[in-house]
Amino acid sequence: MLGRSATGVFWMARYLERAENSARLIDVGFHLALTRGDRSQQEEEWKSVLKTTGQIHDYSAKFSDFVGPQVFNYLLRDKDNPASVLQMIESARTNARMVRTSITDEVWEAINETWMTLRELMARPVRETNLGEVLSTIRRQTTLVRGAMDGSMLRNDVFNFARIGTFIERADSTARILDVKYYVLLPSVAWVGSSLDNVQWDTLLRSVAGDRAYSWLNAGKMDPRDIAKFLILDGRFPRSLAFCYDKVRSNMAGLAMQYGGETEAHELLRDAGAQLHQITIEEIFDRGLHEFLQSVINKTNRIGECIASEYRFVT
Amino acid sequence: MTSTPAPKYDEMFNADGSVRPAYADYREWFDAQDSNWLKRQDAEAERFFRRVGITFNVYGEDDAEERLIPFDMIPRIITAREWRKLTRGIEQRVRALNAFLQDLYHRQEIIKAGRLPIHYLRDNEAFLTQMIGFTPPGGVYTHIVGIDLVRTGPDEFVVLEDNARTPSGVSYMLENRETMMQMFPELFTRIPVRPVSDYPRRLARSLRACAPTCAADRPVVAVLTPGIYNSAYFEHAFLADEMGAELIEGSDLRVMDGRVQMRTTTGYTPVDVIYRRVDDNFLDPLSFNPDSILGIPGIMDVYRSGGVTIANAPGTGIADDKALYTFMPDIVEFYTGEKPILQNVETWRCIEEDSLKYVLDNLQDLVVKEVHGSGGYGMLIGPAASKKELAEFEAKLRAKPENYIAQPTLSLSTVPIFTKEGLAPRHVDLRPFVLVSPEGIDITPGGLTRVALKKGSLVVNSSQGGGTKDSWVLDE
Incomplete structure (x- = not known):
């Protein structure tokens, strides 16, 4: 190819x-x-x-x-x-x-x-x-x-590259949506339980078409931590960061198999993916949601660039 | 030669309005169809072409809009007997073209024999000195040729021009048939039409047969395109796809280890046969055009050392030079020892004093073409030109007579097109496609029929508002 x-x-x-x-x-x-x-x-x-x-x-x-x-x-x-x-x-x-x-x-x-x-x-x-x-x-x-x-x-390298493009873009998008609105998810005495919060949280879920899925999983109970956990770590939701990273990884594995070897991009991806699997939502909040999201955005970006250079993209 | 037009020849109808035998079965079917249904099918065809993206780009338009070449659903029909004669003539002409090129780039016997003045080669950009003394793999110069024919009477097909560099239009031949078969499948069960759909397979086989000796067992064939903004990009992608070949641009290629190699996701890998759809000038900036960003530096060195096949060979353009065209009857005779089966259109070379005088005296009756032009650009159609245009061309002719040839306005045959008001006769030409390899000469039955959609118009070029038709050759 x-x-x-x-x-x-x-x-x-x-x-x-x-x-x-x-x-x-x-x-x-x-x-x-x-x-x-x-x-x-x-x-x-x-x-x-x-x-x-x-x-x-x-x-x-x-x-x-x-x-x-x-x-x-x-x-x-x-x-x-x-x-x-x-x-x-x-x-x-x-x-x-x-x-x-x-x-x-x-x-x-x-x-x-x-x-x-x-x-x-x-x-x-x-x-x-x-x-x-x-x-x-x-x-x-x-x-x-x-x-x-x-x-x-065909499920070959062409398909893999298309899927990698899809999920790198989606991971980036979900991370950005969260990052612009991260403050609505922070525990803040003044806002807790107010109707304004509910609207803000609902908006956030809707922007990634996750409102129904979240309600279903949480029996309608709105909680900022659960929302963050759902959008970042829930591997069942097709727009969560964990899901997108899993998809990028499986398609990168497809390339490694067809081309008979891994690249530096695989290495980067393994680190970033492992982190998403191991980290808990409490740790994310302790570290700072904004910092965490910024680092995901940067990593996603670096992985994209690395794929482009390893597979001889034309720029 | 007088320029009084001969009586008009319509391919479907006799002068008395009765239907000619070639069209009898089709006409019977056509008359039995509901006219509203036919109108709906006609509109459907355009939607089909748009959806599939069979478009071309028009040069010189700001927003580089993609246009459709209008498709007319009335087929152009050629009988088995007519086709037999045509193929004999085309084969003879293509054999002569290849022998002529071989000779021009080697011993130049035809010049020594005094049959072609040497000044036609000198100062001619299409003649490439880089090709002198070199024989392309398999001895083939013109792997793909398109011969443009017009019909002037029952048995009279004449050659308007030879396209020996990069003839285009074959994708329309294939898609037109595909569209007709989708729209009117029952026609093809009633009428024995010779198929064209295996052209890409034959093209791939023909190209592989010309692979260099260093090639892999199954030679790697690639189609080289100038890119998506080229007017014929659709065709480049279509042919690559149908052949299972890579579609490459100059930037995908580089010369490494004596081979031309393409940049893949896993590194560089050699290409054996390049079906190039770029001009000679844009092949190799080292050899031809230092300003080109489209070329592959060093590809000519690889070519000359037998590391790659380029189809068509660089330098074949000399054979479709419009001034050399006038020598084709001589060229055919010189290399085949036979009388030419297909005639040329009578042509005046304006470089010759007597001819120039005749052309200037009769400008309003003639068609004047640039020697190196193509695509219907830069030509004068005397009978349709204004006084101002005639005066401008006269000045051009006097300034640079060697740049022009002139031909009578031929009475091209007509074939009806489908209009809302019914059938209406329009002028047509025919471009059969010919493949040349060491295995032989292969002519696809039919070709591309181009039709001037405007009433009375003689210009069939798609860039000038022409359309196309499906071209049928009837089986014996």
Whole structure:
């Protein structure tokens, strides 16, 4: 497999995952805007969405306020935003086009259709009345691509690189979402038990589509420690850090088997993964949640870079 | 030669409106179909092409929009008898082309015999001095050739040009058939159409047969593309995919240990046969174009020492030079000892004084082409040109006559296309695809039919608004 093709499938998967995660964050921001009357609180929420996606800086350079439609149009389709959902879908498709011979027709057609559908849907500014449709289409289309990958691709290095891309991006995203909101999970005398907390915690769970699963596992009892434990350490939840790291590791093991050897990236991953398995939520809080999340973000980043250099990615 | 157009020849209909035998079965089927259903199928075809992503990029457009080549669902039909004659002519011409290239880069007998003036080689960028004295693996220069033919009458196919460098369009030939079979499967049970779908397999076999002697038992074949922004990228990916070959860019390759090697996830590994879809100029910055970022430094040294096969061979462009085209009847005779089966279009070489005078006197009736141009760019169609355009071209011709050739405006045959108002005749050409290897010459039955969609238009190039049709060769 060409180094360039590995680069292509890796980034194809990452961009798709990133587009989907953006759509989820916008959905949450929108939900809050609907449930909160106070305009300044709404704007705070949109600000934190922009912070989570790392776009607050670019956004502030262009706009001075944080009105809902302005923010979600920026995140979805603004031509000046190189990380808009539409741009990421296009980047995913460009990468897929570059590696067309490595992916199946079904995957290519699913991505191409996704691009065509979303481009048409977002040809004009998105309004509050059709935002829901746009966001659910993004989720549905990216799910379709994942399904096509799952159902049609050989389980070889191509598939491994795509999966590694997906889960590195997802680990990064979950860690960022947690880190932007980590303070709502800290034990704080003033807030405990208030309805504001409940809304904040629910928001956090929703941004990773974990609200239902968490409620089910904890019989509806909201507790900041349990939420943190669920999102960081629960290997059953497909967006938890532990789950993402397990997936990256199993796919890296697949590469080691096919290529007959491990790389430095395997080493890094083993350390980081082992830590996620051994550490308890109490230890995380003792050490400091923010510091812990920062170190996960940095490690994920380093692992991504190391994979790129070990497998001769083209940059 | 006068430029009065010959009577129009329609391939489906006789002058009296009756249907020609080649189309009899198809026409019977067509008339039995519900016209609304046909219209729906027509719209469906476009959606199919978009979804599959069969697109091309248009040069010179800002947002590099991907366009579809319009597909017309009325097939172009060639009888077994017509095809037999065509294949004999094409085979003869392709044999001559290869012998001609071998001769040009070695003893130059044709020049010594006084049949081709040497000045056509001098100062001609398509003639590569790096190829002199070198014989490519298997002695094959043009592994893939596309011969552009037009039809002017019942038995008259003439060659418009030879594409000996990197002919494109074969993916459309294959996808058009695929689309037709999906849309109208019953047609193919009623009418014996010769299949084209094994072209990629034959291409792969043909390329492997030309592998260098140092190649592995099963030679590694790769398709070299300029990248996703190239107008024919879809085709490059399509062919690589269908052949099970790697699709590579120049940046994936480097010269190591006397071989051309590609950068894989586990290190560098040799490539034996490179089906390149880049121009000579962009092959090797060391040999050709120091400014190129697309090339592979040193690949020509590897090539000349027998470490890799490049298809088509560098320097084959000299054979599809439009000025040398005018010598093709002589070239065929010189190397095969036979009369050419396929004729050329009558062509004036503007470099010759008498011809230039004739061309300037009759500019409004002629088609003038740049000697090195392609894709329908930079040509003048006299009858359709404005006074201003004619004047501009006259100035160009006087300034650099050696850059131009001129041809009469031919009365190209027509085949009907499907329109909302019914069938309407449009001009067509035909590009059959020919594979050459030491095992022989292999011509895929049919080829790519390009059709000028605008009423009366003679320009079939996709970059100029042309479309394509499925091309059928009937079985015996």
